[in-house]
Amino acid sequence: MKKKRLKLKKPVWFILIFIIFGTIAIISYNKIHAKYEAENTIEYKLSEIGYTDKEINTLKKYYNEAELKSLLDKKKDENLLEFMNNEHYIHSNYNRYLTFMEENRTDIETAIEYVNLNLDYEYYEAPVKVDYDLKNEILVNKYYLLDSDFVPDDLIDVTNKKYFYGDGFKVKKEVWDAYLNMWNDADAQGFYLIVNFAYYPYSEHEKAYNKAKDNNGTVYADNNVGRPGSDEHTTGLALDIFAKGALTTVTFPESDAYKWLKENAHKYGFIERYPKGKEYITGQSAESWHYRYVGIDTATFIYENNLTLEEYLTYYKSK
Numbered sequence: 001m002k003k004k005r006l007k008l009k010k011p012v013w014f015i016l017i018f019i020i021f022g023t024i025a026i027i028s029y030n031k032i033h034a035k036y037e038a039e040n041t042i043e044y045k046l047s048e049i050g051y052t053d054k055e056i057n058t059l060k061k062y063y064n065e066a067e068l069k070s071l072l073d074k075k076k077d078e079n080l081l082e083f084m085n086n087e088h089y090i091h092s093n094y095n096r097y098l099t100f101m102e103e104n105r106t107d108i109e110t111a112i113e114y115v116n117l118n119l120d121y122e123y124y125e126a127p128v129k130v131d132y133d134l135k136n137e138i139l140v141n142k143y144y145l146l147d148s149d150f151v152p153d154d155l156i157d158v159t160n161k162k163y164f165y166g167d168g169f170k171v172k173k174e175v176w177d178a179y180l181n182m183w184n185d186a187d188a189q190g191f192y193l194i195v196n197f198a199y200y201p202y203s204e205h206e207k208a209y210n211k212a213k214d215n216n217g218t219v220y221a222d223n224n225v226g227r228p229g230s231d232e233h234t235t236g237l238a239l240d241i242f243a244k245g246a247l248t249t250v251t252f253p254e255s256d257a258y259k260w261l262k263e264n265a266h267k268y269g270f271i272e273r274y275p276k277g278k279e280y281i282t283g284q285s286a287e288s289w290h291y292r293y294v295g296i297d298t299a300t301f302i303y304e305n306n307l308t309l310e311e312y313l314t315y316y317k318s319k
């Protein structure tokens, strides 16, 4: 059989060449275009300013696209990254951190600590809504004020004079049950605990505050009575505890009964709420007699980590 030779006519050659070059052109275009696209991403532009991939991921955790874009006109913001890499960084507080740092010339860590605890605000300046869902861990202080209609549930009357001096009082049942356990164990070890203050109704506090304000002005009333709703006793979860032989605010801090309470109260769900050295956080001078019920697990955690309720809620509970 005669072999057939493939003979291509000229126009066919042109078509073939056209296809080959056309393909090359398309591939090159796609490559260039892809490069162009990559170089147009925010990530690429941030890396051009000096941010590493890890840092870009950190930024993306907190910033939306518009905020990321706003970083492009500046040089790399090392401060911002140090903030974001701090384990206690709260993004919504960022501007307050900056203001606090500027006004107080502190470092980033201090700014984060103080602002997270609201300490950049004056007392009562910027009240935060109380989180009632926290139940036994509810936070009440000079930033978190209870609503005027707040009344704790499950209040009981304590009338047995064995347990208090002065008048009888109301307190939440769960708190009193826990207290009686503590009372019995303390008694067995030779400490006769005595309560002298417990539930403080909002309305009574309000009356006292208004009277002080009318007589001596707001500053005096704020400092000496405190705004209504700012007293932890209004939650029904706090007890002022003294002991036989140490019934005053002068003698109790020096007593063995206080030493016992300090080391043991958490086992029953109580914390020493206003410890020495943490006044700047609690907004209260040290009160070795003021105990707050939070439940055994929380009290133990707070005790073991040497925390205040403020620190516990800000740094551990909110995580």
Ligand SMILES: [Zn+2]
Residues within 6 Å of the ligand: 197, 233, 238, 239, 240, 289, 290, 291
């Ligand atoms: Zn108290």
